[in-house]
Amino acid sequence: MISEKYALMIIDMQKDFVLPNAPLCIGGAAETLPRIGELLEAFRVRGLPVIHVIRHHRADGVDVEGIREKYFTGGPGFAVPGTEGAEIVDELTPLANEYVLVKRRFSAFMQTELDFILRRLGVNHLVICGTQWPVCIRTTIFDALAFDYRVTSIVDATSARSSDVAEANIRDIAAMGVSCVEAGRFIRECL
Template identity: 45%
Template sequence: MASGKWRNTALLVIDMQNDFILPGGPMHVGGAQAIVPNVIKAVEVARNRGIPIIWVVREHDPSGRDAELFRRHLYSPGKPKPTSKGSVGAELVDGLVIEEGDYKLVKTRFSAFFNTNLHSYLQSNGITSLVITGVQTPNCIRQTVFDAVAWNYQPVTIIVDATAAATPEIHTSNIFDMKNIGVITAMLEEWCESGH
């Protein structure tokens, strides 16, 4: 466990799965592959600091019956069935590995808090501060961050160059919105050196 300033902090790694990261994946996010080395580095730094790592992943029933209504068509016969449970597409991208002591949280919506046990898990482990990495900024990152702020996690930090969206413009505008609700927006190097 972390001590000192990191004692109440957890790192969330959101949706760093093949179907989102790899070119040609059914849910490919344009800027995702470029951040993989930074997410790997953030995980390494968190491990060195004793910060718990929470791997937030989407896993759907292959039928898509637990997916949002607007996404159900993606699970029609003959379609690739994005992030379906047990598929290669649902696995973490190469270089990211869930280790003993880490926590894997499965979600079926944008927010890591929606219909999951994340809040109770964090509370029961004394976590009051979150650091966020992953994809994608306007959807799963943003929804998770806004819910974290609503649940009074403080501070909430986004590692700007370890998160990504389809385009740099979408990413920047969403980072701007989150900064305006009191979220700390730090570059990876800045977080590694000091850390919020």
């Protein structure tokens, strides 16, 4: 049996996606904070790698997906470096020894150094949580599988705009061999 070397990936838990009245607030994201906090603490205590994955976009939106250009035309945009909304929520502030990976697209693997970092750290199993299921979580999971990482999705530490969307995504990724468990169970049984 292959020994598991875990890394925790917390995806897009930035103020623009989590706080009420934020430009792209995802319903349920704030409610996942306690469970993400439990996972984060468990990884910190054990000295395991933590990667905070965030989005950054230029103020003019030239680097945002075409389907999201509307947020930058006539509006303030979102996840613009130097704005409060681009910051990780206070409850999950990274420590100095944790990685902050900037992405510009849905997947944390697309045109980033993520795979290089994970391989240098010897990681073979990703534990993924954050927001939101049908885009950034799902595409990152698909790409992780394509790169031959084992994946655990923490279902009660991940959000979507509705429970129907979350449930459909969980069914799909479970059918692909992704372990879908709650935070408490993962901490008890795997760490």
